[in-house]
Amino acid sequence: MAQHTDKDDRADKPSSPATLMDVAAKAGVSIATASRVLNGSTRKVRNDSYVKVMEAATKLNYRPNAYAQAVAKGTAPNIVLLVSDISDPYFASVSQSVVKAAGEQGVSVTIGVAANAKAELESVRKSVATRPRGIIISESEYIDAPERAELERELRQYEASGGRAVFILNRNLPFPAVDVANEVGARAIAKLFVDSGYTRPAILKGDDNHRSSKERLAGVMDVLGKAGITVDPRVIANGRFSRTEGYAAIMQMARAGLLAPGGDAAYDGAGIDSVIALNDVMGIGAMTALRANGIEPGREVGITGFGDIPYSADVHPSLTTVHLPLAEIGQAAVDCVLADRDDAGAADSAAGNRLIFVQSAPDIVLRESLPRR
Amino acid sequence: MAQHTDKDDRADKPSSPATLMDVAAKAGVSIATASRVLNGSTRKVRNDSYVKVMEAATKLNYRPNAYAQAVAKGTAPNIVLLVSDISDPYFASVSQSVVKAAGEQGVSVTIGVAANAKAELESVRKSVATRPRGIIISESEYIDAPERAELERELRQYEASGGRAVFILNRNLPFPAVDVANEVGARAIAKLFVDSGYTRPAILKGDDNHRSSKERLAGVMDVLGKAGITVDPRVIANGRFSRTEGYAAIMQMARAGLLAPGGDAAYDGAGIDSVIALNDVMGIGAMTALRANGIEPGREVGITGFGDIPYSADVHPSLTTVHLPLAEIGQAAVDCVLADRDDAGAADSAAGNRLIFVQSAPDIVLRESLPRR
DNA sequence: CTGTTAGCGCCTTCAA
DNA sequence: TTGAAGGCGCTAACAG
Numbered sequence: 001m002a003q004h005t006d007k008d009d010r011a012d013k014p015s016s017p018a019t020l021m022d023v024a025a026k027a028g029v030s031i032a033t034a035s036r037v038l039n040g041s042t043r044k045v046r047n048d049s050y051v052k053v054m055e056a057a058t059k060l061n062y063r064p065n066a067y068a069q070a071v072a073k074g075t076a077p078n079i080v081l082l083v084s085d086i087s088d089p090y091f092a093s094v095s096q097s098v099v100k101a102a103g104e105q106g107v108s109v110t111i112g113v114a115a116n117a118k119a120e121l122e123s124v125r126k127s128v129a130t131r132p133r134g135i136i137i138s139e140s141e142y143i144d145a146p147e148r149a150e151l152e153r154e155l156r157q158y159e160a161s162g163g164r165a166v167f168i169l170n171r172n173l174p175f176p177a178v179d180v181a182n183e184v185g186a187r188a189i190a191k192l193f194v195d196s197g198y199t200r201p202a203i204l205k206g207d208d209n210h211r212s213s214k215e216r217l218a219g220v221m222d223v224l225g226k227a228g229i230t231v232d233p234r235v236i237a238n239g240r241f242s243r244t245e246g247y248a249a250i251m252q253m254a255r256a257g258l259l260a261p262g263g264d265a266a267y268d269g270a271g272i273d274s275v276i277a278l279n280d281v282m283g284i285g286a287m288t289a290l291r292a293n294g295i296e297p298g299r300e301v302g303i304t305g306f307g308d309i310p311y312s313a314d315v316h317p318s319l320t321t322v323h324l325p326l327a328e329i330g331q332a333a334v335d336c337v338l339a340d341r342d343d344a345g346a347a348d349s350a351a352g353n354r355l356i357f358v359q360s361a362p363d364i365v366l367r368e369s370l371p372r373r
Numbered sequence: 374m375a376q377h378t379d380k381d382d383r384a385d386k387p388s389s390p391a392t393l394m395d396v397a398a399k400a401g402v403s404i405a406t407a408s409r410v411l412n413g414s415t416r417k418v419r420n421d422s423y424v425k426v427m428e429a430a431t432k433l434n435y436r437p438n439a440y441a442q443a444v445a446k447g448t449a450p451n452i453v454l455l456v457s458d459i460s461d462p463y464f465a466s467v468s469q470s471v472v473k474a475a476g477e478q479g480v481s482v483t484i485g486v487a488a489n490a491k492a493e494l495e496s497v498r499k500s501v502a503t504r505p506r507g508i509i510i511s512e513s514e515y516i517d518a519p520e521r522a523e524l525e526r527e528l529r530q531y532e533a534s535g536g537r538a539v540f541i542l543n544r545n546l547p548f549p550a551v552d553v554a555n556e557v558g559a560r561a562i563a564k565l566f567v568d569s570g571y572t573r574p575a576i577l578k579g580d581d582n583h584r585s586s587k588e589r590l591a592g593v594m595d596v597l598g599k600a601g602i603t604v605d606p607r608v609i610a611n612g613r614f615s616r617t618e619g620y621a622a623i624m625q626m627a628r629a630g631l632l633a634p635g636g637d638a639a640y641d642g643a644g645i646d647s648v649i650a651l652n653d654v655m656g657i658g659a660m661t662a663l664r665a666n667g668i669e670p671g672r673e674v675g676i677t678g679f680g681d682i683p684y685s686a687d688v689h690p691s692l693t694t695v696h697l698p699l700a701e702i703g704q705a706a707v708d709c710v711l712a713d714r715d716d717a718g719a720a721d722s723a724a725g726n727r728l729i730f731v732q733s734a735p736d737i738v739l740r741e742s743l744p745r746r
Numbered sequence: 747c748t749g750t751t752a753g754c755g756c757c758t759t760c761a762a
Numbered sequence: 763t764t765g766a767a768g769g770c771g772c773t774a775a776c777a778g
Binding site: 088100111284310 | 451460468469473499657
């Protein structure tokens with residue numbers, strides 16, 4: 001039988017992966033040297049030992065243990081991204097771009113989903129435990145939950161220890177945030193709405209303490225008001241920025257007889273002539289709900305969305321909406337999180353809540369769901 | 374000025390987070406004890422020292438260093454999931470369920486996107502470096518690329534060192550895989566197709582070496598053939614399971630005059646009466662493409678999808694498709710990856726390519742895109 | 747029950 | 763250029 005002094009002599013089921021020591025031994029150099037050629041940045045090793053190490057490494061199929069490296073150098077190779085629902089196209093798009101942007105800089109991203117404030121707080125706690133380079137929070141609801149204070153403390157602590165927290169579309173907490181011009185976009189779409197001849201909208205908003213929703217709503221309401229349109233409060237509903245809840249909200253209105261002309265109908269019996277959804281998925285849910293009630297969206301009732309998720313072009317009628325640069329948002333968040341600590345200057349850091357506007361004037365995407373009438 | 378012997382005496386910008394040692398010191402116990410109450414599973418510590426440690430921990434805002442723990446106990450608290458595109462609703466759904474299922478077991482998931490074989494291989498290499506509990510690969514294309522052998526080696530090595538690799542919807546490599554009854558589903562939808570009176574389909578498939586695509590195609594073709602339908606080869610296209618390419622493929626056919634009746638049209642000038650898409654996003658892309666060419670999907674041309682992604686219910690006409698239990702697939706993959714190594718028995722492990730069927734008879738979801746004619 | 751003592755795999759001064 | 767040695771933060775026997 002062959003003799004070998006390699007590791008793992010015993011008949012092994014799970015032979016543990018090769019370690020740096022193994023490589024060093026096989027290459028006949030010190031572990032330090034091995035480390036230098038395999039991982040160290042500025043290599044200053046003689047060429048022949050370099051080769052020997054490399055050979056040993058490939059032969060042993062060596063893969064550095066990322067965790068051990070992280071522990072040793074005290075800095076992790078990853079960032080974490082928190083979203084409330086990856087299957088939501090909006091978050092999916094943001095996630096995609098975050099992962100891509102991070103990947104280009106060689107850092108991996110751990111995605112966590114946290115559907116509510118409690119879960120979010122817990123996720124943050126767990127995330128902090130991995131000492132990531134940064135934490136990007138793309139959560140949108142529950143901002144003012146009681147957990148908020150706790151969350152802020154946790155993140156502040158995290159920052160104090162050298163971490164970087166960034167929010168996406170949320171400026172309620174004193175941390176850097178990537179944001180877009182919600183109100184500007186809202187005004188633009190509302191103006192289009194008015195100009196197109198609509199006067200009796202149902203409105204699907206998000207939670208009132210949800211900043212994006214609030215800003216968008218403010219923009220819309222202001223333009224509407226100035227155009228002499230008073231929105232019937234009975235057809236303003238909280239769709240929680242979710243497709244399902246948006247759908248449900250419209251169904252509810254239909255059941256109450258608010259939508260189609262008639263006795264109980266909104267706007268003094270005239271019913272609605274449109275749905276203004278403060279994000280796309282609610283708008284899409286609304287379309288389906290309208291159809292379920294025999295109302296043809298885009299013909300009898302106009303629809304607007306907000307966000308321009310990929311699928312807004314594929315629904316029918318295709319959704320007229322406000323374009324949000326989803327990909328750029330993710331990129332910006334990653335840049336912010338990975339930026340050199342010293343770079344931004346004490347001023348910004350001190351401010352704490354630096355704002356990164358990805359775009360100053362959101363474009364509106366004119367499609368079919370809001371025909372001129 | 375207050376004197377304290379706590380850590381970090383110097384005026385500190387980034388005061389490093391509290392360590393277990395700090396907590397132990399402040400609580401006046403040994404680091405071992407502190408470890409036991411803070412992390413150790415079966416705690417056997419006196420109550421008062423338990424309290425002291427807890428107090429110290431909260432006061433110091435202690436968070437265990439997950440990496441250090443991982444290194445020390447030689448096992449990581451996470452799994453990695455590889456997909457080719459999170460913004461694709463199919464992958465998004467799978468990801469969502471994987472994250473959820475993993476979360477319930479206290480393990481976090483690192484998501485990587487790898488759009489092609491090379492990126493995938495690299496991702497796997499990087500993943501292995503973090504010694505995760507398992508790797509779930511939900512990639513679907515490029516299965517037979519030259520990197521395949523490399524990938525297999527890498528994963529085999531990973532398994533040998535105690536890791537667990539699982540594929541989703543892919544059984545081309547000798548690893549455990551979660552799969553569904555593609556062919557059964559395909560036969561079902563094809564039968565519905567025939568029974569509904571369609572005879573001249575365009576077909577949108579995926580790569581030929583993509584297993585799911587192949588199986589679905591086989592099922593469809595067989596049923597069609599037996600019904601006496603011969604598919605015009607000019608209207609079979611590779612949409613690569615992507616919305617964009619599906620869209621492009623139909624546009625291409627339209628440009629070639631294949632779709633609408635006429636001289637160049639498929640099926641001896643009769644044109645197509647339907648599109649069979651082997652997954653939903655291609656079906657949805659096809660609808661939009663048809664509309665762009667003045668053809669009303671669901672009226673002039675019937676459409677079928679495969680997968681039942683959330684948005685297939687929201688497009689119009691809503692997509693008749695084969696329901697795939699996306700959530701269960703993710704759950705199954707996680708279960709498999711997290712299963713006790715000894716549990717499954719040597720038999721399964723030896724086989725290497727254990728199959729987990731999530732569902733034996735895929736339901737077909739009857740909606741509006743394939744009306745009887 | 748608790749403290750002591752080895753490691754885990756790697757990086758990084760510090761001498762040589 | 764290289765090796766020896768200490769340390770990162772934590773866990774896990776092993777004695778007390």
